[in-house]
Amino acid sequence: MDFNDTPEENDFRLEVREWLKNNAPKEKKAGGYDSIDVQESALARARDWQAKKAEAGYAAITWPKEYGGLGGSSIQSVIYSQEESKYNVPTGFFDIGLGMCIPTIMAWATKEQNERYVEPALYGKEIWCQLFSEPSAGSDVAGVRTKAEKDGDDWIINGQKVWTSGAHFCDFGIIVVRTDPTVPKHKGLSFFFLDMKSPGIEIKPIRQISGGSNFNEVFFTDVRVPDLQRLGEVGEGWKVALTTLMNERLAIGVPKSADYSSLTQLAKDVILNNKPAIKNDLVRAKIADWYVQSEGLKYTKMRSLTSLSKGETPGPESSIGKVVSAPKMQDLASFAMDLQGAAGILNDPDMSLMHSIFQNQWMSAAGYRIAGGTDEILKNIVAERVLGLPQDIRVDKNVPFNELADSR
Amino acid sequence: MNFDFSEDQKLLKEQVSRFLTDNCPIEVVREVLEGDDFYSEKVWKGLVELGLTGTTIPEEYGGLELSPLELCVIAEELGRASAPVPFSSSVYLATEAIKLFGTSEQKENYLPKLASGEIIATFALPESAMEPNPDNIQCTFSSGKLTGTKMPVPDGSYADICVVIVRDKTKDSIGMSIVDLSEKGIEKKSLSTLDQTRDHAEIIFNNTSSEIMNSSGDGWSDVQQILDIAAVLISFEQIGGAEASLNMAKEYALDRFAFGRQIGSYQAVKHKLADMYIKIELAKSNSYYGAMMLNDKGSDLKIAAAASRVAATDAFNFAAQENIQTHGGIGFTWEADTQFYYRRSQVLGLSLGSIASWKK
Numbered sequence: 001m002d003f004n005d006t007p008e009e010n011d012f013r014l015e016v017r018e019w020l021k022n023n024a025p026k027e028k029k030a031g032g033y034d035s036i037d038v039q040e041s042a043l044a045r046a047r048d049w050q051a052k053k054a055e056a057g058y059a060a061i062t063w064p065k066e067y068g069g070l071g072g073s074s075i076q077s078v079i080y081s082q083e084e085s086k087y088n089v090p091t092g093f094f095d096i097g098l099g100m101c102i103p104t105i106m107a108w109a110t111k112e113q114n115e116r117y118v119e120p121a122l123y124g125k126e127i128w129c130q131l132f133s134e135p136s137a138g139s140d141v142a143g144v145r146t147k148a149e150k151d152g153d154d155w156i157i158n159g160q161k162v163w164t165s166g167a168h169f170c171d172f173g174i175i176v177v178r179t180d181p182t183v184p185k186h187k188g189l190s191f192f193f194l195d196m197k198s199p200g201i202e203i204k205p206i207r208q209i210s211g212g213s214n215f216n217e218v219f220f221t222d223v224r225v226p227d228l229q230r231l232g233e234v235g236e237g238w239k240v241a242l243t244t245l246m247n248e249r250l251a252i253g254v255p256k257s258a259d260y261s262s263l264t265q266l267a268k269d270v271i272l273n274n275k276p277a278i279k280n281d282l283v284r285a286k287i288a289d290w291y292v293q294s295e296g297l298k299y300t301k302m303r304s305l306t307s308l309s310k311g312e313t314p315g316p317e318s319s320i321g322k323v324v325s326a327p328k329m330q331d332l333a334s335f336a337m338d339l340q341g342a343a344g345i346l347n348d349p350d351m352s353l354m355h356s357i358f359q360n361q362w363m364s365a366a367g368y369r370i371a372g373g374t375d376e377i378l379k380n381i382v383a384e385r386v387l388g389l390p391q392d393i394r395v396d397k398n399v400p401f402n403e404l405a406d407s408r
Numbered sequence: 409m410n411f412d413f414s415e416d417q418k419l420l421k422e423q424v425s426r427f428l429t430d431n432c433p434i435e436v437v438r439e440v441l442e443g444d445d446f447y448s449e450k451v452w453k454g455l456v457e458l459g460l461t462g463t464t465i466p467e468e469y470g471g472l473e474l475s476p477l478e479l480c481v482i483a484e485e486l487g488r489a490s491a492p493v494p495f496s497s498s499v500y501l502a503t504e505a506i507k508l509f510g511t512s513e514q515k516e517n518y519l520p521k522l523a524s525g526e527i528i529a530t531f532a533l534p535e536s537a538m539e540p541n542p543d544n545i546q547c548t549f550s551s552g553k554l555t556g557t558k559m560p561v562p563d564g565s566y567a568d569i570c571v572v573i574v575r576d577k578t579k580d581s582i583g584m585s586i587v588d589l590s591e592k593g594i595e596k597k598s599l600s601t602l603d604q605t606r607d608h609a610e611i612i613f614n615n616t617s618s619e620i621m622n623s624s625g626d627g628w629s630d631v632q633q634i635l636d637i638a639a640v641l642i643s644f645e646q647i648g649g650a651e652a653s654l655n656m657a658k659e660y661a662l663d664r665f666a667f668g669r670q671i672g673s674y675q676a677v678k679h680k681l682a683d684m685y686i687k688i689e690l691a692k693s694n695s696y697y698g699a700m701m702l703n704d705k706g707s708d709l710k711i712a713a714a715a716s717r718v719a720a721t722d723a724f725n726f727a728a729q730e731n732i733q734t735h736g737g738i739g740f741t742w743e744a745d746t747q748f749y750y751r752r753s754q755v756l757g758l759s760l761g762s763i764a765s766w767k768k
C-alpha cells in the first residue's frame with residue numbers, strides 16, 4: 001500500500017510540472033469566480049488560461065482525443081490538478097459547463113452537435129450554465145414547472161429558473177422543463193440545451209448575502225428552441241438530468257478554502273489567555289479535529305483514485321466530500337474569527353488578519369452548504385442509496401403533476 | 409423559588425417589544441445596512457423617549473433607577489429586532505462604567521446627559537486582533553492626555569464620548585479615562601465589517617485631552633467587572649436574536665414544500681429546529697442565573713456571566729446559521745432577512761472578545 005506514482009504516472013507528473021512551469025500565469029492573486037469585483041478581467045484571464053490548457057490537452061484529460069481531450073486516465077487528471085493547484089490559476093468559470101453540461105451533451109447529443117459544441121467549451125470560448133432550479137423546485141428539482149410546448153419543429157418555453165450561476169456571462173444552458181403535466185412528476189419532463197441569447201430570455205442578477213451577484217433569475221417568455229436541441233426522448237428528461245446530477249456530485253467539491261493550515265498560521269499570530277493561541281489546548285484540539293477531517297477526506301479521495309486507476313468505479317464513500325467540507329468551511333471560519341476577538345468582524349482585507357479570508361469564507365460557506373445539494377439532501381442520499389434505509393414516504397410519486405395538492 | 413422576571417418587568421418587555429415592532433421592523437435595519445447612516449436615529453430617539461437609556465441610572469442623575477433585570481428584558485427585545493442602535497455600547501458598557509468608576513464630577517456631568525439621550529457613549533478596549541491583556545494595552549494616559557489607537561470601537565464613528573481603557577503612565581497601571589470624541593487630536597475611520605448595521609471605527613488619539621476615572625486599585629479587574637455585566641446583558645440580545653431566527657426558520661418550514669410535503673415534516677429539519685430550541689433554552693437559563701447574580705451583586709457573577717456568554721453565543725450563532733440553511737437558496741440572498749441575524753450573531757459573539765477566552 002502506497003501513494004507512489006507508477007513509473008508512467010511519474011513520467012506524466014514530470015511532464016505536467018514542466019509544462020506548468022513554462023505556461024502557468026505568474027500572478028500572485030489570480031482572482032477566481034468568487035471575487036465578484038474582478039469578474040470581468042478575471043473572466044478574460046480565465047479564458048486565456050483555459051485556451052492554453054486546451055491547446056496542450058490538459059483541459060480535459062479524460063476526454064477522448066476526438067473531443068479535444070488527451071484520452072488519458074482519471075489518475076492523470078488528478079495528477080494534473082495536484083500540480084496545477086500549486087499555481088494561482090484562475091478557476092471557477094468553466095466548472096459547471098465542463099463538469100456537468102458538456103458531459104451531458106457528450107452522453108446524449110448527436111455527433112454533429114458534439115463536434116459543434118464541445119471544443120469551443122473546452123477552449124473557454126463558450127460558457128455553459130445549468131438551468132435546473134426553480135422557485136418551487138430546488139431539492140425537489142423534478143418538480144419544475146417551466147413548460148415547453150411543441151410548435152412544429154420547435155418547442156416554446158415559458159416559465160422561470162432561479163439560482164442560475166453564471167447565466168449573465170454564459171452562452172448556452174441546459175434546461176429541464178415540463179412537457180406533460182398530466183403524468184407523475186418524473187415522467188413529464190424533457191431536457192434541452194439552448195442559446196442563452198435566444199429572444200425571450202431575460203436574465204436578472206440576484207444579489208447574494210455577501211453583496212456580489214454570481215447567480216441569476218432567468219425568465220422565459222415564448223422562447224423558441226428547435227426540437228433538434230432536445231436531449232433524450234420526450235418525457236425522459238429526468239434520465240438525462242440524472243447524468244448531469246451524477247456529474248455534479250463529482251464536479252462540485254468545494255473551492256480551495258482556508259483549512260487547518262491557515263488556522264494554524266493564524267493561531268501563531270494571535271494570543272489567547274496571554275499566550276500565542278497555538279499554545280492553547282482548546283485551539284490545538286480544534287486544529288487537530290479539522291486536520292483529521294481534512295486528512296480523512298484526502299485519503300478517501302486516494303481510495304477513490306485507487307479504484308479509478310484500476311479502472312473500477314469508486315465506491316459510495318466518494319459521495320461524502322461536500323457534506324463534510326462545506327460545514328467544515330463554515331465552522332473553521334467561525335472559530336478563526338473568534339480567535340481574532342472583536343476584530344474578527346473586520347472584512348476589509350487591508351485591516352483584517354490574513355486578508356479577511358476567514359470572514360469571506362464564513363459568508364460563502366453558508367451558500368456551499370446549499371448549492372449542488374443541501375447538507376440534508378446529501379445525508380438522505382447516503383442513508384437511502386448507500387446504506388439502503390427506506391425512503392421517506394413520498395406523497396407525490398404516482399400522482400399526475402397537475403393533480404398534486406398545493407406544492408408550493 | 410421564583411426564578412423569573414417580575415410582572416412589571418414583563419410589562420416593560422411587552423412595551424419595548426411593541427415599540428420595536430412598530431418602529432423598528434426589519435426594513436429599518438435594512439435601511440441602515442444599505443444606506444449611509446451609522447444607526448437609526450429615529451429608533452434611538454424613541455428608546456430615549458421611553459427613558460430606556462436611563463434604566464439603571466440613579467434618579468438623582470435623571471434616570472429611572474431600575475435594576476439590571478429591566479435592562480435584561482430590554483436587551484432581549486433589542487436583539488429580537490436586530491435593532492441598529494448603540495444601546496450595548498452606550499448603556500451596558502459606557503454607562504455602567506461611569507456609574508461604577510466615574511468620579512462624582514464625571515457622574516454629574518455625564519449620567520444626566522446619557523439618561524436624557526443628549527449624548528451617546530461608547531467603550532474602547534481592543535486595539536487590534538490581539539486579545540487585550542494588562543500587558544499589551546498601548547493606549548497611554550499621561551498628564552491629562554491620551555495617545556494611542558483603539559479598534560474596533562463599536563459605534564465609534566458617531567458616539568459623543570468614549571470610555572477608553574488606558575495604560576495610566578503616572579501609576580503604571582491599567583485605568584479608564586473618558587474622552588470627548590469631538591476633542592482635537594482625534595482621527596476616526598469607519599471600518600468595513602460583517603455587520604454594517606452596527607458601526608465600528610478605528611479611533612486614533614494623539615495627545616487628546618481626557619479625564620482619568622476612578623479605580624478600585626486593580627484597573628484590569630475593573631475592566632473585567634464591566635465586561636461581566638455586559639456579557640450578561642448582551643447574552644439577552646443574543647437570545648432575542650436566536651429566537652427571532654428560530655421563529656423565521658419555523659415559519660418557513662411550515663410554508664415551504666419539497667417532494668409534496670412541508671419541509672418541516674422532514675426529521676432533518678425538525679431536529680435542526682429542535683436543536684435551536686434546546687440551545688436557546690439552555691442559554692436562557694444560564695442568562696437568567698447571570699441576571700440574578702447581576703441583580704444581587706452575587707459572588708457567582710463571574711462564572712455566571714461566562715456561562716451566559718458561552719451558551720448565548722452558541723445558541724445565536726447556530727440559530728442564525730441554520731436559519732439560512734433551512735431557507736435553502738433564498739436564505740443566501742441579499743433580499744432575505746436571514747442575513748441580519750447571521751451578521752449580528754458574529755458581532756455580538758465577538759464583541760467582548762473571543763469565546764475561547766470566556767471558556768477559560
Ligand SMILES: Cc1cc2nc3c(=O)[nH]c(=O)nc-3n(C[C@H](O)[C@H](O)[C@H](O)COP(=O)(O)OP(=O)(O)OC[C@H]3O[C@@H](n4cnc5c(N)ncnc54)[C@H](O)[C@@H]3O)c2cc1C
Binds near residue numbers: 139370376676737
Ligand atoms: C451559491 C448557489 C449556487 C447555485 N447554482 C445553481 C445553478 O447554477 N443551477 C441550478 O439549477 N441551481 C443552482 N443552485 C440552486 C441549488 O441547487 C438549490 O438552492 C438547492 O438544491 C436547494 O433548493 P432550494 O433552494 O429550493 O431549497 P429547498 O429545497 O426548499 O430546501 C429548503 C430546506 O429544506 C431542506 N429539505 C428539502 N427537502 C428535504 C428532505 N426531503 N429531507 C430533509 N430536508 C429537506 C433542505 O435541506 C433545506 O434546508 C445554487 C444555489 C446556491 C446557494
